[in-house]
Amino acid sequence: MTLPAISTDASLTLHGRYAVLRFERDDVRNALTGTRLIDDICTTVEWANSNRDISCLILTGSGRAFSAGGNVKEMRDQTGMFGGTPNEISDSYRRGIQRMSRTMHSAEIVTIAAVNGAAVGAGFDLCSMCDLRIGCDATRFGETFINLGIIPGDGGAWFLQRLIGYQRAAELSFSGRIINADEALNMGILLEKTTDEALMACAERYASDYASKPPIALRQTKRLMKLAQRQELEDFLDTCADVQAMCHGTEDHIAAVNAFFDKTTPTFTGK
Structure with a gap:
């Protein structure tokens, strides 16, 4: 089976009927903006949708974080998708990170987030877009946009309240606080929590099971x-x-x- 062409910001491996997309930008804590990760996610999901030999996709990160979301240095410097007039920034959101939101929502295969570390801002929202989330001791979540004076421009408010209900989603969004894996498990954000070392084996066990179904x-x-x-x-x-x-x-x-x-x-x- 031919794998899609993705950038060096991520790696894609195939395991029978399921695949693993790993973010490889630990230098920026796997930020989604200022890297090619949005393109890699969209390319991989579109490939999986069109490939009937794929049933499940695991998303995970290398290093310290699952994903830090938006690149705050670019926000400070008003560069990349955060630079330009309000109209230009709006267009950058529509053509950039919102493309990831639409693509993840249209995924025909089962998507699993193996959350190896911090998932904050758009990184948390990406997890919310997946069907299942498996966490570990190092897992942290935060809907932290409010702390930077912005809103979830990727549509996170739509995804999060469908995952945990309006009241809990509102509290996390209004406070911008960071929660650990135990609280995320109690809220229903995580399906399961395991040790750091057992995270991928746990996620792949789910993926292998689903991949064995019709x-x-x-x-x-x-x-x-x-x-x-x-x-x-x-x-x-x-x-x-x-x-x-x-x-x-x-x-x-x-x-x-x-x-x-x-x-x-x-x-x-x-x-």
Whole structure:
């Protein structure tokens, strides 16, 4: 399988039906702005969406942080996407970090954030855009935009309240405080917390499990989970009926049913 061309700011490895995208800019704590990481994330998700042999993508960071979000030095110097007139900055957000938000939201594969360290600002929002988040002792989260006199320009307020509810999201956004992995676990931000050393093994265990499922049904399940957030029940039930009818006609469904009766482990082909 041919991997997409990404920059040296990240590395992409393939493990059967799941892939790992690792941010490699520890020198700037894997900041999303001022690096090529936004392009790398978008390129990788778009590649995975179009590749039916991929079922899951893990995002993680190298070094001390998952991602520090925006580059504060560029904010101070008013360079990069933070430079120019208000109209130019607005356009930079739309063409830059908001492209990541749209791409992550349109991901057809299961996305898992293996949060190896601090995830603050847009780094926290990127985690919120993933389906699952696995943390470790070093994990820290912060919706810290308010501390810099700005707002979550990547749409973080939309994602975070859908993850933990309005009240908890509001408290984190109004305070800009940093929370540790234990509090994040209690809030429901993290699905699981492990040791620093066991983080990737834990995330890959989830990814391997999902990658072993019928590929068509897995992608359709994620699609329906997203659709349920914006459709009325009657419309949603109609969609479910049509998707279910399609799934009943797949070879993977027949293989799964036969394996159920034969008490064997099926092999799925995505057909």
